[in-house]
Amino acid sequence: MRNDAESPAPCPPEGFSPDEQVRVCAQADLLPDGRFGSEWLVIGEQHLWVIADGDGATPRIELPLDELSDATAQTLVGGGALEVSRNGTHIELVRYTNARAGRFTTVAGALGKWLSGEEAEVPEEDEKRCPRCGLPLAEGTKVCPACLPRSQTLRRLALYLLPAWRQALGLSLIALAHTALGLIPPYLQKPLMDEVLAPRGEPRPVDERVRLLGTLVLALLIAHVLMSGLGAARAWLSAWLGNRISHDIRVQLYRHLQFLSLGFYDKQQMGNVISRVNQDTGRLQEFLVWGSQDLATNLLLIVGITIVLLVMNAKLALFVFLPAPIVVLLSTVVWKRVRHYMHRFFHRWGRLNAVLNETLSGLRVTKAFGQEPRHIDDFSSRSLELAISGTGVERVWSILFSGMSLVMMLGTLLVWYVGGREVLFGPMSLGTLVAFLTYVGMFYQPLRFMSMLLNWASRSLAAGERVFEVLDTEPEVAEAEEPVAMPEMQGRVSFRDVSFGYEPHRPVLKGISCEVEAGEMIGLVGQSGAGKTTTINLICRFYDTDAGEVLIDGVPIRDIHIEDLRRHIGIVPQDTFLFSGTIAENIAYAKPGATREEIVRAARIANAHEFIVKKPDGYETLLGERGQGLSAGEQQRLSIARAVLHDPAILILDEATSQVDVETEKGIQEAIDRLVKSRTTFAIAHRLATLKNADRLFVLKDGEIAEMGTHDELLAAEGEFYRLVQTYQDISAVSAVQR
């Protein structure tokens, strides 16, 4: 068995007591042969040991640190291995699964530093498991869904009722009255039988009976009118309430998603996030609108009828309750199966939708390769699967319903027989029996829905939990407690020994330091993965640094009022993102109140004006989703116009000319040259010629600044930049020939 955190094992393990100070201890979850099991890596001041489970006295490996070098965490498929070198040979210390990979990567980093004589700290292990039940927690949350008490979720949902407490109270009263009223008509059947239609013993005079008949029917009429009215009011009010609550939750969730850091979206799949907004709030709404009132009234009905039955005839009531456990049991068991079939049905439905979406979006490719028949076959077989599982759902449903009706009918028949004997030989009146039978019918009805409703309720609560899980996630990039307002910004940017990684144990930037003067244009060059985009992400404060500081005009970026920071930073991203709307709206995206004059001027500066005027609708040309209808170069120019209008102190160009041909690039380059004047600019470009006008170039390599200087200086130095230029020239020569 793998060691679950339910009982965290002591580290270092018992029985192992080294003579020196232990610097770090980490538990691995695989044995050397790859089987599950525990081993411990213990690193002291002079030695390291690997200790097998239950054998603390004799370590499996003992190595003196001064003979070792190079600690690496090898990434394997599904896990990894920690290795060190000794006289040029590699020694595998421990193996572990992905569950422990983060920890061992950190340990390997620290060990590597210790071996080369540097200082290093190994942070305490993050608690990634729920302290109560030991289940692993989802990335980025501290709430364990399994341990979260349901009552807490209910309480939180109830809090949303507070603003509308009057309506909620009214709804409860109406539901109560409606249910209570529902119990009256059958009760009136009793005098109708016993006093009017089939009286026992000495009958009353006929005219009195007729009067009574009229009164009773009138009473029934009033009861039914009231019930209809209350029923309508109840449905309307609960729909109002449910929709209002789910609206509040949905908007709150969306607002929270807008303010969550990019780090959250790196860890979550976008589809998951979207389904939380869509499905989970939808499911909550459905339940809040319909399920909750069904559940409440059914419960009330069951309790009410039970009392009435017991009062009317306790002995007969027992015969009614006899099949009740069977009904509940049966519906619980069958419901499980139904749920399983339904899940499968909806899952297949979702898959069919996914196939439909994908294949139709890729229709160009399908047609180009003539693969239509394959997609038709695929679709048809999935559709058939759906049909089969749909039939399965119905089959189970029908069996469930017929079976339950039968069981319930047995109960009713039992009452007929026993009650009938009571009427024939005992003191019971016909009216009592008829009323009783009506109640019995009303009693079983809610009973068979109870287990389904309870299930519905629990699924909705789970949906609520998922929503709250997101709401409870704190944005990682948060406003400082006392933010520094910056109405004006010069644009002086400093990096002081900045380290950062998207996953803390995998640094992308390693101790970057640089000073950029206001108005300077900096070109960032380097291979992909060198850390160019990451540098930019830190200037924009999409992420916070792990170590070191980024300062703007001498103020740490963490302390700057986020709104001010974003107002003074403009970005022309690699992937232009245009929202659906008109061209003018898209240009004015960062400045919604911009005048027409400003918009046209921005478009002119961005060299976008000329293509816009050719469109029949000019600046009011509607763009589809993601800028449909424009070429890549046109989109990029709009994106530049957007940045022009934003008029930032710090401008960031992330591969702004990557997707266009040489001719278009010239136009864009002109636009950029106009844009960068008098602003601090950071530009990333793979085409190094784009950066000719840069004041200085920073050459990044493996997360460090390898070289810094002007274009000519760097060329003269014949270093990393020179090498990049050489490669680039080779490639351009080739592409020139091909063209």
Added chain:
Amino acid sequence: MSEETLPTGSADEPGAEWPELPPEGRTLAPADVCFRREDARLQMREGEGEWREVSVVRLFPLSEPERWLAVLDDKQADIGLLCDLEGFEPEQRLLLEDELRRRYLTPVITAISAIRHRGDVAEWTVATDRGETSIVVRNVREKVKEPLPGHLTIEDAQGNRYEIPHRAALDAASRRLLDMEI
């Protein structure tokens, strides 16, 4: 690069209408290469050439775990292809199989003894080729995938992957548990 001097390709080379392959895409014949283990690393030499550190990866890890293996050098650059482990000397073959077992830490589930639900997560108690364990799966419907017909992969909450290569080959009880789940 020294590849030009080495034998390029074997009978497996595709037909003449294909464009010529770069030298890195060679097929390594069992007779031409020799493997050995040095400490924690696998080494290979071609003919009487230098020993160099290599790693062996599966190109089709799901459907062809023992065939279509790529040999990479210590910079992860492609050296060549091993089409099949058949044809290697038993001792060489063991060495390669061992290396694959070392690299692919994806346990194969042989039996499922229980699936417990706690809120949104499912806890599976399973027997695997690496021993018994319990795996915690969040969002089962998305984390259990069927990349090939009848071949399931399960990703647990900690990013580990488990495999069920032949769903139909599980015992009846395991199959029933699995059927209720997906």
